[in-house]
Amino acid sequence: MTALLSVRDLSIGFGAGDSVVKGVNFDVEAGQTLALVGESGSGKTISCRAALRILPRTAQIRSGTIILNDSKGTEDLTKISEKQMRNIRGNRVSMIFQEPMRSLSPLHKIGNQVSEVLWLHRGASEAQARKEVLTQFERVGFPDPQRAYDSYPFELSGGMRQRAMIAMAMVSKPELLIADEPTTALDVTTQAQVLGLIKELQRETGMALILVTHDLGVVANMAEHVVVMHKGRVMESGAAAPILTDPAHPYTQQLFNAAPEIPDEDAVGIPMPSEDLILQIKDVSKTYTLRSSKGWQGQQLIHACRGVDLSLARGKTLAVVGESGSGKTTAARIALGAELPDPGGEVLFRTSATEDPITVHRMTRAQRTAFQRKAQMVFQDPYSSLSPRMRIQDAMTEPLEIHKIGTTAEQRAKAAEMLQRVGLNSDMLKRYPHAFSGGQRQRLSIARAMMLDPQLIVCDEPTSALDVSVQEQILTLLENLQDSLNLSYFFISHDLAVVARIADEVAVMRRGLVVEQAPPETLFYNPRHPYTKALIAAQPEPDINRPIDLKLVALGAGSPDSWDDAFRFTDSVIPSLVEMEPGHKVRCHV
Incomplete structure (x- = not known):
């Protein structure tokens, strides 16, 4: 059978430098899913971009053929005209x-x-x-x-x-869909539904899929064939089942070892209760007014957060989990004083157990300046959180300049010290952000947040844009920093495997409400709420024999109207957060 897309001996280079993709070969059949797996910089994306001829201007296809053999004919995509190519892109x-x-x-x-x-x-x-x-x-x-x-x-x-x-x-x-990390920015329930949707479309149309990913759990749920790439070369390729069951190449084994998983029940530690609370969020709600695009329609109220109560113990990690739009980031912004809560809610911050708390949304100018030194944020996207026009040295020392801390020499020495603490070299200070990989940029973002010696760091999806091996390094870094500096983390994520590893307490949010809250060892092995069950069921695992249960995901991730009577809520009828057992709260009708 002739392959729908056949790539042979593909080599790609930039300028006069060595080829960054060297002798790559793979085929994808009609209706089949091929997964290209590897870390950032392995050549996965550029190989796929070559098929659509959307490479950077300085890139050249130095050798090889890319043959498309679909219902409309056979084309060598490396040789046809640009006009012919425009009819293929976005269509075939x-x-x-x-x-x-x-x-x-x-x-x-x-x-x-x-x-x-x-x-x-x-x-x-x-x-x-x-x-x-x-x-x-x-x-x-x-x-x-x-x-x-x-x-x-x-x-x-x-x-x-x-x-x-x-x-x-x-x-x-289309007859062929190339998906370059299509679910990286999505929460796990949406990811599961989108993967199910792609499979459904494949069944309906016979569409082939090339899936570019670093998530072996996604590969296990989607792919029939796997190509593992590293530094521009194919390390291992073949049918998915044998590669996922018993990988032969050491690099593939390394990827498996770095893949995060929800651990076994007896592997999760039980955190000790603490009365030293660095942060308390009490009955916090946030309502936005959305103006209609049509003049005759009234304004619409958006409830981003509703009655959120959370506490973070000093030196611990509170993880807030939920889908996009659940209110996670809004709650974090209110905790940092970047947004004001609706009347009736308050946020309390304690610099030490013996001092009186500060009400974050009612601070004086002097209190706010002091608070900003104690609370910092690491953002989701390491590519947009650093200014492309500032050298790393200037980006690192900027917080010290704003707060008028130290001389220029002292500021630069502190920047060099922080780079070394996060595993980077001080000679990188003169570079610009574009010279760094995604993982290095996230380390730089963490180092910048550490410049003011904070006590609290809000981590907004700090690993979601990173491949699994780099994700492992960043989580280890965060754990080491917490242990050595007694840091407290307000950790926002949609990845339960990451949360299971790093969190001491987990709060699950849906539509602005905390629907379940418990320590990880309780939440992951005795979930009560249908949405929590959906989140756990949607977590992809690198095991071909444990596919995602889409029915369970759809049940919990669907409208609250579809839930059992005990958990159902509407805008006007919202059940209370009830303590089902010590430390385990569930939003339900008692």
């Missing part, structure tokens, strides 16, 4: 890109950008395209497809923008 072959903010136009509404595919390649009218796009938006998990259609990219969360990219690639029903 589509691609889901990893960074949606860079791939979507900030000047056009999401709906128009997705509809453009149907206008250009299908000749659809505006009304026809709108109808198909809204249907696709619903299938990829937009809670309000109409609102998403009329929104600009900056009005959506990272997860929502990624859903729009997936819809854009799939709306034309």
Whole structure:
């Protein structure tokens, strides 16, 4: 049988340098899923971009052929004209890109950008395209497809923008879909549903899929064939089952060892209770007013957080878990004083067990300056959290300059010390952010947050954009820093395997509400709430014999109206958070 896409002896280089992709070979059959697996910089993405001829200007395909053999004919994609290539891109072959903010136009509404595919390649009218796009938006998990259609990219969360990219690639029903880390920015329940959706579309249309990923759990649930790449070369390839069951190459084994998993019940430590609370969030709600785009419609109230009560013990980690839009980041911003809570809620911060607490949202200017030295944040995206125009040295010393701490020489010495503490060399201070990998940039972000010697660090999805081996390094770094400096972490994540490793207490949020809260050893092995059960069921594991249970995911991740009577809630009827056993709270009707 002739392969739908056949790549032979592909080598790619930049300028006069050595080839970064060397002699790569792989085939993908119609209806088949091929996973390209490896760390950042292994050559996965650039090999796929070569198939669509969307390489950087300085890149050259130095050797090899890329043959597309679909229902419309056979083409060597390295030799056809640009005009012929435009008819293939987005039509016969589509691609889901990893960074949606860079791939979507900030000047056009999401709906128009997705509809453009149907206008250009299908000749659809505006009304026809709108109808198909809204249907696709619903299938990829937009809670309000109409609102998403009329929104600009900056009005959506990272997860929502990624859903729009997936819809854009799939709306034309291509014969080959190249998915470059398509679920990296998504929470696990949405990831499970999107992976299920891609499988369903494959069954309907016979579409082939090239899945570029570092997540072996996703590979185990999706792929029939696997190609493992490292430093531009293929290390191991073949059927998924034998590679995932018994990897032969040491590099593949290394990837498996670094993959995070929810540990066995007896491997989770039981945290000791503490009365020394560094942070308390009491009955915090946050409501935003959304102005309608139509003058005759009234304003809409968005409840980002509702009655959130959380406590963080000094030197411990409180993890807040939930899907995009659940209120995790809003709660963290309120905790840092970046947002004001609605009347009735308060946030208390204690610099030590013996001092009176500070009310974060009622601080004086002097108190706020002191608080900002004690509480810092590490952001989700290491690529956008550092200014591309500032050298690392300037980015690191900026907080010290703002707070007027030390001389210039002392500030630079502190920056060099912090780089070494996070595992980087001090000679990197003169470089710009673009010279670093994603993992190195996240280390730089952590080092910058440490410059003021904080007591509390809010970590907003600090590992979600990183491949598994780098993720392992960052988690180890955070644990070592916590142990040596007695740091307290407010840790936001959608990855339960990461949370199980690092958290002392876990709060699960859905639609602005904490629906379940407990230590990890209780939450993961005795979950009560249907949404918590869905999160655990949606966690992909690198085991081909343990596929994701999509029915259980759909039940818990669906509308609260579909839950059992004991857990069901509406905007007007919300059950209380009830203590089911010591330290284990569940939002339910008693």
